[in-house]
Amino acid sequence: xKATALSLLFALFAAHVHAEDIVVIVNPTAKPVSKEQxxxxxxxxxxELMPVDQTVGSAIYTEFYKKATGRDVAQIKxxxxxxxxxxxxxxxxxxxxxAAVKKIVAANxxxxxxIEKSAVDATVKVVLPLD
Amino acid sequence: xKITWKPxxxxxxxxxxxxxxxxxxxxxxxLNFSGFGTLGAVYSDYRRADFxxxxxxxxxxxxxxxVTPTPDSDLGGQADLRIxxxxxxxxxxxxxxxxxxxxxxxxxWANLKYAFTPDLAVRVGRTLLPTYERSDSQNVxxxxxWVRIPNEIRYSNSATHSDGVDVLYRFKTGSVTQxxxxxxxxxxxxFSGAIFRGKDLVVLSDTVQYGSTSVHLAYQTMMxxxxxxxxxxxxxxxxxxxxxxxxxxxxxxxxxxxYDFFGDFYAWYLSVGxxxxxxxxxxxxxxxxxxxxxxPAGLTMLGDERTxxxxxxxxxxxxxxxxxxxxxxxxxxxxxPASFNLVQPGLRVGxxxxxxxxxxDFVF
Numbered sequence: 001x002k003a004t005a006l007s008l009l010f011a012l013f014a015a016h017v018h019a020e021d022i023v024v025i026v027n028p029t030a031k032p033v034s035k036e037q038x039x040x041x042x043x044x045x046x047x048e049l050m051p052v053d054q055t056v057g058s059a060i061y062t063e064f065y066k067k068a069t070g071r072d073v074a075q076i077k078x079x080x081x082x083x084x085x086x087x088x089x090x091x092x093x094x095x096x097x098x099a100a101v102k103k104i105v106a107a108n109x110x111x112x113x114x115i116e117k118s119a120v121d122a123t124v125k126v127v128l129p130l131d
Numbered sequence: 132x133k134i135t136w137k138p139x140x141x142x143x144x145x146x147x148x149x150x151x152x153x154x155x156x157x158x159x160x161x162l163n164f165s166g167f168g169t170l171g172a173v174y175s176d177y178r179r180a181d182f183x184x185x186x187x188x189x190x191x192x193x194x195x196x197x198v199t200p201t202p203d204s205d206l207g208g209q210a211d212l213r214i215x216x217x218x219x220x221x222x223x224x225x226x227x228x229x230x231x232x233x234x235x236x237x238x239x240w241a242n243l244k245y246a247f248t249p250d251l252a253v254r255v256g257r258t259l260l261p262t263y264e265r266s267d268s269q270n271v272x273x274x275x276x277w278v279r280i281p282n283e284i285r286y287s288n289s290a291t292h293s294d295g296v297d298v299l300y301r302f303k304t305g306s307v308t309q310x311x312x313x314x315x316x317x318x319x320x321x322f323s324g325a326i327f328r329g330k331d332l333v334v335l336s337d338t339v340q341y342g343s344t345s346v347h348l349a350y351q352t353m354m355x356x357x358x359x360x361x362x363x364x365x366x367x368x369x370x371x372x373x374x375x376x377x378x379x380x381x382x383x384x385x386x387x388x389x390y391d392f393f394g395d396f397y398a399w400y401l402s403v404g405x406x407x408x409x410x411x412x413x414x415x416x417x418x419x420x421x422x423x424x425x426x427p428a429g430l431t432m433l434g435d436e437r438t439x440x441x442x443x444x445x446x447x448x449x450x451x452x453x454x455x456x457x458x459x460x461x462x463x464x465x466x467x468p469a470s471f472n473l474v475q476p477g478l479r480v481g482x483x484x485x486x487x488x489x490x491x492d493f494v495f
Contacts (some may be wrong), residue, residue, distance in 0.1 A: 071377045072406075077449075081494050085209060087242065128250075
């Protein structure tokens, strides 16, 4: 029994370390961006960058917000509800996958997105690894 | 809060919505619909007055009914329009228990916004006033950590919206962001039996954001008329703050209001909450005090009361939360305590009301 519990714990731990690393990306022509600017963009505090999202509730979405902002999905929704229903802005556009995020970031000099580290290619520039 | 629809603004929005937008690389949609709502139920054990969700509501729980859905239930719908780059429009209609005791919808927001740069914009039309930290989203339950904004902080302010023009300017100094807002307009609110009209309304508001900390400061002034009284001056200053690093929050707000006719009002609240996964328990203390000095109206201590509340927000599903709030209100005046209406003979200073509120908030 003890051994089962222990191996389960190990399995969970292993799964955690092997969870894919997420990186924040911008256009290759963009100036360097700080973590603070990224957090401000995704929490609707700044309009200097154009953030794009992955599907709300997807693993990468949940992981990104937890790591970058320390907030969970419901808190993010509450923050953007306040911004939306006071006419101050729209939440980041949701895109279906990392390929779609790369496409938008590669085409917009002020766009910012997040994808799996393994999905990075020359069309985008990594500004912040999240681990 | 009966608000007459301004055909000019509505017409402009409709007209502009038919214009073709410019094709560009942006990924925004031209028209977005969204909405929010709350299903609520309130129980009060105090029989000598009705507990309400805001001072304009004529009825609530306690005297008329022991349980009622009216204080917090509402439904709002919004259309966001992107006309051309930089020019956007928003119309929000909301149905909520009003001064007539019905849910007839009114227009909460209806304005056109032109952004000269991402940080400088001008808006024309109707907006909610930034009187206190959460006044511009006071009816969006899902965006609030509690069942409702404390009644005490709402009480000292008679106007919730402005029809006019405002300028929004955002600037950064190091890691400090400031959102400045200057607003000019007029307003009106229906109370049971009399109309409050305000003109020459000027509001200055500054929201300072530094990481997880934000501070909101505002000053508001206008000339108002109420019922058959001659015009008088209204002034309000407010200061609030929030510190929310994610796992917990502390927030507070305060205001001082002066009416030439009704006198002075002080109100404040303080609240803390902790987040445990889907659960966010919280505490609130709030109070309103109109000092004893006799104003021309002759009604001293208008609204006086204090409230201690404990509650829980449960984010149990996507875009939906459930909240439960228990509060004890101590009545400190016989003249319209802030949370109550339909005051009955026998109400005494020092009386306590125990109120239980349940809400289901959603956004779509």
